[in-house]
Amino acid sequence: MTKTSRRSALRTISTGAIVAGTVALTNVANGQKAEAAKLWTLEGVLKVHPKYFYRYYMELGDGANCALFEADQALAEIVKNRKQETDLIRVRGELGTDYSGGGNASPFPQTWFIYMKVKEVAVAKVVEGIQQK
Numbered sequence: 001m002t003k004t005s006r007r008s009a010l011r012t013i014s015t016g017a018i019v020a021g022t023v024a025l026t027n028v029a030n031g032q033k034a035e036a037a038k039l040w041t042l043e044g045v046l047k048v049h050p051k052y053f054y055r056y057y058m059e060l061g062d063g064a065n066c067a068l069f070e071a072d073q074a075l076a077e078i079v080k081n082r083k084q085e086t087d088l089i090r091v092r093g094e095l096g097t098d099y100s101g102g103g104n105a106s107p108f109p110q111t112w113f114i115y116m117k118v119k120e121v122a123v124a125k126v127v128e129g130i131q132q133k
Helices: 006-012 015-029 072-081
Strands: 040-048 056-059 065-069 088-100 111-125
Touching: 040 065, 040 072, 040 111, 056 072, 072 111
Parallel strands: 065 111
Antiparallel strands: 040 056, 040 088, 056 065, 088 111
8 A cells, every 4th residue: 555645635535525525514613504415426446455444445547545435245245246356336425534643553554545435336347358467
């Protein structure tokens, strides 16, 4: 896993998501009813990590990774039934970032990561003829 800085994690999430979150938080602080979270759609290659903060993650086209939460059962079925590791999946859900502090007792480094609370999962496309790395 490559170390991801906070700057690159925030750069991956569009400005629209940040503005929408700010508006929602401002409205809650002012006593107004919070709006429903915006659902984002991402496509990428599903990967499984045996020992990290998250088990399932998606490699996006620009080399960034996005952790996938709250859909372990559906993602396990896709992993079990897929023909190649290069098959693309499409996920829809709420995007966010989180910081892992690492620490002396933790085997993991300090890092920021992008995650999605997944609401919908589908196989987007089976890619034929792509060589695995």
